[in-house]
Amino acid sequence: MGSTVSNISSIAARxxxxxxxxxxxxxxxxxxxGGTIGSGGGQRPGAATEAxxxxxxxxxxxxxxxxNPQDPTALNLRGIAFSKAxxxxxxxxxxxxxxxxxxxxxxxLNNRGNAYRRKGDEAAALNDFNRVTEISPGYPVAYVSRxxxxxxxxxxxxxxxxxxxxxxxxxxxxxAYHDRGLVHQAMGRHxxxxxxxxxxxxLKPGDSPPxxxxxxxxxxxxxxxxxxxxxxxxxxxxxxxxxxxFGRAAANQHLGKWQEAAVDYNEILKVNPKNAxxxxxxxxxxxxAEQSGQVVAGEQPG
Numbered sequence: 396m397g398s399t400v401s402n403i404s405s406i407a408a409r410x411x412x413x414x415x416x417x418x419x420x421x422x423x424x425x426x427x428x429g430g431t432i433g434s435g436g437g438q439r440p441g442a443a444t445e446a447x448x449x450x451x452x453x454x455x456x457x458x459x460x461x462x463n464p465q466d467p468t469a470l471n472l473r474g475i476a477f478s479k480a481x482x483x484x485x486x487x488x489x490x491x492x493x494x495x496x497x498x499x500x501x502x503x504l505n506n507r508g509n510a511y512r513r514k515g516d517e518a519a520a521l522n523d524f525n526r527v528t529e530i531s532p533g534y535p536v537a538y539v540s541r542x543x544x545x546x547x548x549x550x551x552x553x554x555x556x557x558x559x560x561x562x563x564x565x566x567x568x569x570x571a572y573h574d575r576g577l578v579h580q581a582m583g584r585h586x587x588x589x590x591x592x593x594x595x596x597x598l599k600p601g602d603s604p605p606x607x608x609x610x611x612x613x614x615x616x617x618x619x620x621x622x623x624x625x626x627x628x629x630x631x632x633x634x635x636x637x638x639x640x641f642g643r644a645a646a647n648q649h650l651g652k653w654q655e656a657a658v659d660y661n662e663i664l665k666v667n668p669k670n671a672x673x674x675x676x677x678x679x680x681x682x683x684a685e686q687s688g689q690v691v692a693g694e695q696p697g
Contacts, residue, residue: 465496467493470490470493478510487507508524509540538558538560539557539570542575546578572594572605576608580612588609589612610642610646614645623650637667641659641663643655648676653687657677657684
């Protein structure tokens with residue numbers, strides 16, 4: 396009888412873990428992101444913020460952990476659920492518990508680093524990422540996670556090395572290309588940046604952050620039609636992107652499409668009527684549109 400109860404409990408625990416994996420979009424090696432929010436494009440690729448019922452997943456995983464306290468996978472998954480819910484201290488506690496059971500569980504170690512990073516403890520995060528590269532040097536996610544810290548610190552040489560290492564390990568890793576492109580962009584190397592954004596977009600079509608970033612580099616390269624096209628795609632994906640509307644307005648101004656630029660500035664002002672930059676841009680665009688005969692008085696947007 397006792398064996399039967401134990402088997403049923405074990406099966407229930409496995410089912411809870413499988414359900415959590417499905418809902419979290421996770422696997423044993425789930426990484427929490429190597430990713431911050433990229434301006435203008437919406438959510439970074441890789442950032443773990445998919446919609447999910449956090450309470451349900453945490454409860455089901457808690458049942459699984461109670462059934463088998465020595466299962467590091469369940470602890471890692473519950474840590475991911477806590478992180479998605481913004482409960483970083485609890486997430487860190489779960490990742491740490493998983494690592495006590497299996498000190499070489501590099502995915503949990505990387506996840507803990509990302510939880511530390513999101514909590515604001517960059518030193519602890521960097522320590523974990525360094526440790527991951529030591530115990531699992533072939534794990535590309537760790538190099539992206541660490542590279543993002545280097546990029547934020549403007550240590551571009553180190554960031555480029557990490558992103559390039561990640562790409563050498565996994566040539567189909569869109570986030571690594573996107574992040575390396577951002578470093579090239581920050582260094583003013585926009586041709587190289589566009590090449591990396593192209594790769595990120597080809598690997599993950601419809602992902603708005605690299606589209607937005609590529610638009611920025613196209614602007615810098617004075618490729619205004621290409622820039623407008625990229626910002627257009629971002630707006631189709633995320634109509635609320637104020638940054639993409641600013642970008643498209645700037646591109647259209649360079650193209651002499653003053654009416655189109657005015658429309659974007661007007662859309663920004665609908666969201667934020669006090670945006671002085673948008674108001675100034677709209678007024679200038681409307682004036683230039685009238686001068687060029689693109690708009691008739693009384694037909695101006697807004």
